[in-house]
Amino acid sequence: xxxxxGILKGLFEAFATTLREMFRKPVTIQYPEEKKPLSxxxxxxxxxxxxxxxxxxxxxxxxxxxVCPVSCISMQSADRGDGRRYPEWFRINFGRCILCGMCEExxxxxxxxxxxxxxxxxxxxxxxxxxxxxxxxDGTGKDPEYNFYKHAGIGIVNPKGKNPDEYGPVDxxxxxx
Amino acid sequence: MNSYIPWLIIIxxxxxxxxxxxxxxxYMVLAERKLLARMQDRYGPNRVxxxxxxxxxxxxxxxxxxxxxxxxQADRFxxxxxxxxxxxxxxxxxxxxxxxxxxxxGGVTVQMPVIDLNVGALYFLAMSSLGVYGVALxxxxxxxxxxxxxxxxxxxxxxxxxxxxxxxxxxVVMLTGSFSLNDIVAAQSNVPFVVYSPLAFVIFLxxxxxxxxxxxxxxxxxENELVAGYHTEYSGxxxxxxxxxxxxxxxxxxxxxxxxxxxxxxxxxxSWLSLFWFFLKAAAIAFFFIWMRATLPRLRYDQLMHLGWxxxxxxxxxxxxxxxxxxxIFHWRNV
Ligand code: SF4
Ligand code: SF4
Numbered sequence: 166x167x168x169x170x171g172i173l174k175g176l177f178e179a180f181a182t183t184l185r186e187m188f189r190k191p192v193t194i195q196y197p198e199e200k201k202p203l204s205x206x207x208x209x210x211x212x213x214x215x216x217x218x219x220x221x222x223x224x225x226x227x228x229x230x231x232v233c234p235v236s237c238i239s240m241q242s243a244d245r246g247d248g249r250r251y252p253e254w255f256r257i258n259f260g261r262c263i264l265c266g267m268c269e270e271x272x273x274x275x276x277x278x279x280x281x282x283x284x285x286x287x288x289x290x291x292x293x294x295x296x297x298x299x300x301x302x303d304g305t306g307k308d309p310e311y312n313f314y315k316h317a318g319i320g321i322v323n324p325k326g327k328n329p330d331e332y333g334p335v336d337x338x339x340x341x342x
Numbered sequence: 343m344n345s346y347i348p349w350l351i352i353i354x355x356x357x358x359x360x361x362x363x364x365x366x367x368x369y370m371v372l373a374e375r376k377l378l379a380r381m382q383d384r385y386g387p388n389r390v391x392x393x394x395x396x397x398x399x400x401x402x403x404x405x406x407x408x409x410x411x412x413x414x415q416a417d418r419f420x421x422x423x424x425x426x427x428x429x430x431x432x433x434x435x436x437x438x439x440x441x442x443x444x445x446x447x448g449g450v451t452v453q454m455p456v457i458d459l460n461v462g463a464l465y466f467l468a469m470s471s472l473g474v475y476g477v478a479l480x481x482x483x484x485x486x487x488x489x490x491x492x493x494x495x496x497x498x499x500x501x502x503x504x505x506x507x508x509x510x511x512x513x514v515v516m517l518t519g520s521f522s523l524n525d526i527v528a529a530q531s532n533v534p535f536v537v538y539s540p541l542a543f544v545i546f547l548x549x550x551x552x553x554x555x556x557x558x559x560x561x562x563x564x565e566n567e568l569v570a571g572y573h574t575e576y577s578g579x580x581x582x583x584x585x586x587x588x589x590x591x592x593x594x595x596x597x598x599x600x601x602x603x604x605x606x607x608x609x610x611x612x613s614w615l616s617l618f619w620f621f622l623k624a625a626a627i628a629f630f631f632i633w634m635r636a637t638l639p640r641l642r643y644d645q646l647m648h649l650g651w652x653x654x655x656x657x658x659x660x661x662x663x664x665x666x667x668x669x670x671i672f673h674w675r676n677v
Contacts, residue, residue, distance in 0.1 A: 176638075183381045183637045192383045 208266045208279035211257055213297070214306035218322070221301070222276035222313060225252040229268035229277050237261035238268060249314070249321050255300060259285070260293035274313035278306040355456045359436055367589040368398035374589075374632045381636040405582035413575045415485025424483060425576065425583035428476030432591045435469040438462040438523050439597045441624075442607050443616035455523060462523035463515060466598060467508055470553055474500045476587070477555070477562055481572035492571025495643065496562030499552060502650035503559075507549035509658035513539040513665040514602045527606030534605035538668075541661045543603040545654055547627075550595045551634060552650070554588065558638035561646060596627035 194201055216222050225242030237259075240252040268277050287293050305311070314322035315329065326333030372387065372394065379386025387394035412421065437456040459465050474497050481493015515521060517538060518529040529535075536543045552559040563571035573584045600606060600623040609619030641649065 179637045180633065183633060186383055187377065187380045189383055191380065191385045193385050195385065195388075 203281050203283075207281040207283070208264050208269075209283035210259070210280050210285050211262070211268070211295075211300065212278055212280055212302045212306065213255065213276050213300045214278055214302060214304060216274075216312040216314075217305055217309065218312065219303075220249075220322075221251050222274045223252050223255065223272075224250045224274055224276070224313070225255075226250075226273060228271040228273065232267045232271040233262075234265060234267065235261045235263055247321060248319065252297060255297040256294060257300060258294045260290050275306070275308050275311050280306075352456055356437070359456060360433065363433065363436055363590055363593060364586065366593055367586050368402065370589040370593060370628065371401070371585070372397050373628075374635070377629070377632045378636050381633070402582070405579050405585075408578035410578040410580060411575070413485055416575065417483035417485065420479050420483035421575075422580070424476050424480035425573075425580045425587070426476075427479065428473055429583040429587035429590065431469045431473040431476065432587050432594055435466055435594045436590075436597075438465055439594065439601060440524050440527050440606060441597060441617065441620045443613040445614075458522060458524045461521045463511055463521045463526070463602075466523075467504065467511070470507075471500075471504055473587075473591075477572050480576070480584070481562075484572070484575040486575055488568045488570075488574045489572050492562045492564070492568050492574070495564075496555060496572055499555075499559065499561055499646060499650075502647060503549045503552035503654070506545055506650065506654035506658045507553060509655065509662060510542045510546040510549060511602065512658075512662045513542045516662075516666060517669060523601055523606075527601055527608065530605040531608050534603060534608075536603040539603075539661065539665045541657070542665065543599075545658045545661065546599060546603065547630070548649075548654060550599060551631060552646075554591045554595055554631070556588070556592070556631065557635040558641050559646065560640060561643060564640065566640075592628055592631055593624070596624040596631070599627050600624050 213221070213223050225240055227240065227242070230236070230238040230240060238255075238257050240255040242250055243253040244250055264279065266279050269279050312322060316331075318325070318328075318331065320326075322328075375397075376386040376394070387397040390396040390400045412418065438459050440455045440458070455462075477496035477500070478493045481489045481491070481496065484490070514526060514535050517535060518526045520526065520529075555562050561571075563573070565571075568574070573581055576584060597620070600620060604623045604627075607616035607620040609615060609622075611619075
């Protein structure tokens with residue numbers, strides 16, 4: 166094929182392609198009206214959940230705060246009086262959060278969880294700072310059955326040794342060979 | 343009393359054309375954005391008003407209310423008038439375009455062009471050459487490297503392509519025997535000139551695309567290399583003038599391509615349909631420009647010069663000879 170027929174063929178094909186595409190349905194997803202289905206494990210806005218009995222799950226262990234790569238979680242721990250700890254205040258700066266989900270993985274009580282809600286833009290940066298009131302929800306989130314204190318070996322929800330799959334405390338005086 | 347009626351008619355026509363052209367230019371922007379979007383599988387603007395029809399209005403409001411920035415390094419006076427030169431020359435070109443059959447209003451025959459110059463074709467060439475000044479001066483006076491590069495490229499490009507554009511018009515003038523655009527249209531009442539000289543039509547289209555500084559010939563702008571070329575520093579309504587100038591230019595050049603080669607306003611049906619035929623033909627050419635923008639990549643500077651000087655100019659010269667030869671043999675003159 167000579168050079169000039171090559172050029173002509175190239176031109177023709179290019180024009181034909183754009184003309185053909187003009188009659189195709191656009192691929193754009195028009196966001197506020199049309200939404201893309203989220204993937205099953207989509208991770209967005211973070212919540213603090215409660216255990217099935219309605220108690221706060223978070224024990225203010227600082228693990229999430231420590232693991233967070235951008236250090237956007239801060240809290241103050243306090244004691245409830247019965248030996249159970251809770252965060253006095255709990256703050257996540259969503260302006261910095263990268264939604265990596267490491268806090269969720271680190272949490273021993275399954276308190277902190279990422280939800281599929283991604284529509285929480287704000288006009289002011291300071292409004293992106295969520296306090297405990299904004300974070301704490303009434304439900305149990307992803308693990309409806311789980312109650313940390315039933316597995317922790319501490320007698321706070323049930324007396325010691327009365328939890329499922331838990332042995333009673335060993336009486337060291339009668340523990341004879 | 344009768345002496346001022348022609349002037350009155352001219353003034354009314356001028357205002358009408360100004361209004362219609364500017365509105366058309368604004369909707370040309372919308373049409374281009376929509377068509378480009380569809381060719382790229384997008385929707386394009388569809389938020390302001392039904393189907394985005396109010397988008398041009400929103401754009402104009404935005405442009406007018408933006409700050410008009412004057413760079414410290416700029417040559418003040420030239421910087422300020424350059425956009426006007428670009429938009430003004432383009433709008434002036436429209437004065438000679440016959441876009442419909444003459445109408446009779448109360449015994450007075452009103453010709454459609456604002457004025458029927460007997461050197462209309464030359465006037466068009468002169469105006470498009472003057473438009474280069476706007477680009478070159480804007481680039482030079484901005485006091486920025488990118489603008490200067492854009493301005494230099496723009497002027498070099500337009501000087502090169504003006505030549506082939508003028509030569510492509512020679513067959514038309516030869517066949518008509520007149521420079522007047524009215525005569526040119528009248529000569530095409532049976533057969534449009536594109537049939538006699540298709541090559542000239544193609545050359546004219548390519549040169550005109552280069553003349554309007556659009557992709558694939560938008561070296562003066564070249565976003566990827568020169569930020570925005572000659573109008574990098576402009577903002578607000580001065581930028582708007584460049585922008586409007588570009589789109590009015592497309593309309594004018596489409597209209598002229600129709601006038602010179604596609605039989606102007608001639609078409610089947612009664613004479614009041616002539617406006618419609620003219621609009622249809624011009625819209626087809628304008629669509630082609632948009633289509634071209636969606637399809638072709640930008641030429642490199644040397645490729646541009648190569649195409650202009652080594653290909654189009656010799657080709658159009660040969661075409662002048664060929665058309666003259668054929669016209670002589672087949673007695674085409676004043677067909
Ligand atoms: S998702 Fe990642 S970035 Fe966000 S709070 Fe949790 S650990 Fe920090
Ligand atoms: S949310 Fe979980 S990891 Fe973070 S402090 Fe509370 S219990 Fe510890």
